[in-house]
Amino acid sequence: MNEGPIQAPAEFYHPSTDFLSQVNIPDPDALRREATDDLEGYWARRAKELEWYAPWTTVLDSSNAPFFQWFVGGKTNIVLNALDRHVKTWKRNKLALIWEGENGDVRTFSYHALNREVCKFANVLKSMGIMKGDRVTIYMPRIPETVIAMLATAKIGAVHSVVYGGFSVESLHGRIEDSESKVIITADGGYMNGKTVELKKIVDEALQRTAAPENVVVVRHTGKDVNMEAGRDYWYHELMALPLTRNSLKCETEVMDAEDPLFILYTSGTTGLPKAILHTHGGYQVGVHATLTDVFDLKEEDRWWCTADPGWITGHSYIVYGPLLAGATSFMYEGAPTFPYPDRWWAMIEKYGISILYTTPTAIRGLMRFGEAWPNRHDLSSLRLLGSVGEPINPEAWKWFHKNIGKNKCPIMDTWWQTETGMFMIAPLPAMSLKPGSGSKPYPGVIADVVDEEGVPVKTGEEGFLVLKTPWPAMMRTIYKDPERYVKSYWSKYPGMYLAGDSARRDKDGYYWIIGRVDDVIKVSGYRLGTAELESAFISHPSVAEAAVIGLPHEIKGIAIHAYVILKNGYTPGEALVEELKHHIGHEMGPIAKPEKIEFVPSLPKTRSGKIMRRVLKARAQGMHEGDLSTLED
Ligand code: WT7
Numbered sequence: 001m002n003e004g005p006i007q008a009p010a011e012f013y014h015p016s017t018d019f020l021s022q023v024n025i026p027d028p029d030a031l032r033r034e035a036t037d038d039l040e041g042y043w044a045r046r047a048k049e050l051e052w053y054a055p056w057t058t059v060l061d062s063s064n065a066p067f068f069q070w071f072v073g074g075k076t077n078i079v080l081n082a083l084d085r086h087v088k089t090w091k092r093n094k095l096a097l098i099w100e101g102e103n104g105d106v107r108t109f110s111y112h113a114l115n116r117e118v119c120k121f122a123n124v125l126k127s128m129g130i131m132k133g134d135r136v137t138i139y140m141p142r143i144p145e146t147v148i149a150m151l152a153t154a155k156i157g158a159v160h161s162v163v164y165g166g167f168s169v170e171s172l173h174g175r176i177e178d179s180e181s182k183v184i185i186t187a188d189g190g191y192m193n194g195k196t197v198e199l200k201k202i203v204d205e206a207l208q209r210t211a212a213p214e215n216v217v218v219v220r221h222t223g224k225d226v227n228m229e230a231g232r233d234y235w236y237h238e239l240m241a242l243p244l245t246r247n248s249l250k251c252e253t254e255v256m257d258a259e260d261p262l263f264i265l266y267t268s269g270t271t272g273l274p275k276a277i278l279h280t281h282g283g284y285q286v287g288v289h290a291t292l293t294d295v296f297d298l299k300e301e302d303r304w305w306c307t308a309d310p311g312w313i314t315g316h317s318y319i320v321y322g323p324l325l326a327g328a329t330s331f332m333y334e335g336a337p338t339f340p341y342p343d344r345w346w347a348m349i350e351k352y353g354i355s356i357l358y359t360t361p362t363a364i365r366g367l368m369r370f371g372e373a374w375p376n377r378h379d380l381s382s383l384r385l386l387g388s389v390g391e392p393i394n395p396e397a398w399k400w401f402h403k404n405i406g407k408n409k410c411p412i413m414d415t416w417w418q419t420e421t422g423m424f425m426i427a428p429l430p431a432m433s434l435k436p437g438s439g440s441k442p443y444p445g446v447i448a449d450v451v452d453e454e455g456v457p458v459k460t461g462e463e464g465f466l467v468l469k470t471p472w473p474a475m476m477r478t479i480y481k482d483p484e485r486y487v488k489s490y491w492s493k494y495p496g497m498y499l500a501g502d503s504a505r506r507d508k509d510g511y512y513w514i515i516g517r518v519d520d521v522i523k524v525s526g527y528r529l530g531t532a533e534l535e536s537a538f539i540s541h542p543s544v545a546e547a548a549v550i551g552l553p554h555e556i557k558g559i560a561i562h563a564y565v566i567l568k569n570g571y572t573p574g575e576a577l578v579e580e581l582k583h584h585i586g587h588e589m590g591p592i593a594k595p596e597k598i599e600f601v602p603s604l605p606k607t608r609s610g611k612i613m614r615r616v617l618k619a620r621a622q623g624m625h626e627g628d629l630s631t632l633e634d
Contacts, residue, residue: 012433013402015411019384020431024297028429028444031294035445042445043473046290047071047282050081050325053255056282060471066491066498067478068471070283074258078285079155082324083118084253086111095329098303098352099144102191102335107144111327114148117240119251121152124239128183128215132157132254135264137181137213139163139172139199141190142334145219145236146310147320149185150263154281157254160263161276164311165190165199166527170537170588171274173206175266176213178276178481183215185236189222193336200226258282264480265313267419268530269489270501270519276480277313277419285325287423287474291443292322295413296356297385297430305331305349306358306387312527313419314389317474318358337363342370346378346405357405358387358413362525364397365556372404380405385430387413390526391558392514398436414439416514418500419528420490422474426512438511446472448512450504455494463505463515468498516559520614522551523559527592531614534595537588538563541581543571548604548612549595552621560596564604564617573600 015023025031035042040059047056056074086092092112099107109117130136136153138160140146146162153160161179163172176184186203189196200218204227207213218226219236228235242248262284264276292298304323308314323330331352337345345367349357367374386406388398393414402412415427416439426448428440442448449457450464458464475498479486493499503515517523520531531549538547546566554560565581567573578598586594605616 012435013411014433015431016409019409019411022299023431024299025294025429026431028432031429032441032444036447039445039470043070043286047074047286047473050076050285050289051085052076053080056258062471065471065496066487067483068475069259069477070280070471070473071258071286074282075255076258076282076285077155077157077253077256078262078281078321078325079118079151079253081285081289082151082321083111083115083155086324086327087115091327094300094327096324097144097147098329098331100331100333100348100352101143102194102333102339109144114151114324116249117144117148118151118155119249120240121148121236122155122251123248124217125152125158125183126156126251127239130156130158130183132256133261134158134183135161135179135181137161137163137176137179137184139165139167139184139186139203140219140310141165141187141192141197141199141221142309142332143187143190143219143221144332145185145187145221147332150310150316150320151324154262155251155253157256157260159261162263162265162311162316164309164527164590165197166309166311166590166592168587168590169202169205169209170540171533171590172202173209174273175276176206177210178266179264181213183217184213185217185219187219187221188224188226191222191335193339196222196224198224198226204229256281259477261477261480263316265316265419267313268521268528268533269485270521272530272532273536274530274533275482275485275489277476278478278480279316279422279474280477283473283475284422285321287472288317288322289325291424291427291474292318293326294429295415295424295427295443296358296387298323298326298328298356300327302355303329303331303353303382304356304358305333305352305354307333307337307345307360307363308358308389313417313422314358317422337367338370341374342367343374343377346375346380349380349383350378353382355382356385356387357383358389360390360526361388361393361397362391362557364388364393364401365558368397368400368404369556375404380407383407383410385413386410387415389415389417391523392516393437395436402436412436416502416512420476421468421472422476423472425468425472426514435509435511438507438513440511442512446470449497450506450512451494451497455497460508461505463503465493465518466500466502466504466512466514467494468500469496517551522549522561524551524561524592525557529561529589529593533589534561534563534585534593537585537593538565538581540588541584543567543577544581546604548614548617550614550618550621552596552618554596561593562617562621563595563598564601565598566602566604567600
């Protein structure tokens with residue numbers, strides 16, 4: 001529990017008076033008091049910033065906790081607020097989305113145009129028999145059709161399951177099968193780092209391992225030849241060109257209960273294979289809208305850029321839904337930050353006049369490596385606010401970002417949250433003073449704490465388990481198809497407290513410092529991977545009898561994967577097999593899962609009940625004391 005950033009001396013960075021004079025929330029403490037004094041009243045006020053077909057009768061129903069319900073009785077649809085309400089106002093002419101492909105292609109969508117494409121595609125999905133509650137898997141590159149597909153699915157009341165385009169055959173197969181999706185939406189490929197990722201090929205291979213869904217819709221993006229199976233696979237552009245209904249440009253938005261499912265998103269957990277986190281229409285839209293407009297101080301004239309991928313929660317909440325709910329202009333980029341040169345991001349900030357940049361510590365550390373000359377070639381004066389998410393940001397990277405990208409004038413919002421929380425939980429409000437490496441304080445209405453093994457709050461400055469003590473509207477509702485696992489994973493260690501799975505400290509000013517995961521989750525470059533999924537990918541190779549993976553500190557990635565492998569008889573350890581195994585993991589799970597290092601070992605440290613003691617492997621690898629070994633079997 002003791003890796004992670006070294007605590008910086010508590011030096012505050014204060015926002016400038018210029019910045020303070022325009023900020024949406026000038027008095028963060030007042031907002032915090034409002035929410036603490038009357039949690040339901042606070043969230044009801046925020047919910048009224050959005051439209052509802054019919055109002056709720058109960059703001060928060062805790063009678064069946066931890067299966068909390070929000071805005072019970074309310075009728076809505078997130079698309080009502082993300083699109084429908086905007087196209088009735090002047091916003092129909094505002095840009096919703098500016099997109100740049102890695103090859104330099106540019107596409108823009110006004111709210112009117114985005115709504116038109118969403119309506120058309122919603123009609124396509126309906127024509128394929130997709131109905132309210134059906135699951136749709138979306139496996140795409142970072143292109144506008146990803147956004148269109150998500151919104152079209154939500155519009156008709158179906159449930160999207162977006163699988164990150166960097167995942168590969170086995171990860172995709174497992175997620176298609178578990179979600180029982182009727183349709184898969186994919187593309188012929190995507191561009192990344194000057195190469196193409198052949199997504200359709202991966203879909204074809206994944207579908208050989210599973211009962212095939214009824215249809216596959218394929219967006220033509222790279223133009224490369226792909227296999228199209230007659231009767232199953234259809235081109236997106238051909239479907240979109242068909243007059244499927246007499247009025248294919250119009251599609252009524254399905255009226256949903258506030259608590260109806262909006263999406264599932266697979267993520268890795270403490271043990272076992274990925275679990276599908278379920279979010280709903282009503283509370284999610286309220287939480288995401290409030291947090292984005294407050295924490296990132298969104299204004300009409302902003303150009304917002306969240307560099308994440310729509311395939312992760314950050315993309316769901318803050319590329320797709322949040323900015324559209326706020327009626328903002330959002331920029332999306334397909335490719336790698338360093339293609340063709342390490343100034344690609346800085347060039348695009350200048351070209352599009354981006355005003356808010358929300359990115360990851362790994363990206364910052366990676367770009368920092370190329371030096372200041374690259375950002376200094378560009379005019380970054382349009383930037384007014386920066387953000388960081390996904391993993392702890394080390395003070396050195398924070399300061400580099402602040403000085404060289406923010407030119408000492410842009411506050412950095414370090415936002416701690418999770419797939420499960422749906423929205424920011426610990427994050428500054430921009431009028432607050434900042435400490436590099438700390439996400440500062442919980443968002444209004446959120447009560448966090450740091451507790452010991454028994455659930456007792458630890459002393460100021462001491463490390464412990466991060467917990468949340470109040471429900472919030474964008475919280476996950478359950479694990480799809482596995483409510484028991486929902487209770488067990490999050491709500492059973494301490495009664496009445498949500499267990500986040502991170503360790504943290506709180507300092508004398510009440511600022512939180514996230515240290516890292518305390519479970520079997522590994523955060524590689526901020527991407528969340530599970531040891532169980534990785535180990536089962538290893539075991540699917542014919543040479544592997546057993547495998548254990550751990551995360552160890554890495555200069556750029558934050559944490560990198562190290563694997564210990566026991567070979568089956570007849571296989572020879574060596575460089576060739578290491579390369580083959582790395583390739584195998586890349587093929588099964590995706591390039592992000594490729595281990596940094598693979599070591600062949602004769603045995604693994606296990607408890608008497610057969611559980612691998614990763615903590616022992618970790619301590620040994622770092623040359624540290626192995627701790628209490630009394631439960632070790634071998
Ligand atoms: C885990 C959740 C939330 C969007 C992206 C990741 C780590 C997230 C921070 C941060 C330190 C962070 C935690 C958390 N994490 N943000 N600002 N500082 N750690 O979502 O894949 O569900 O991962 O990411 O370990 O539990 P996710």
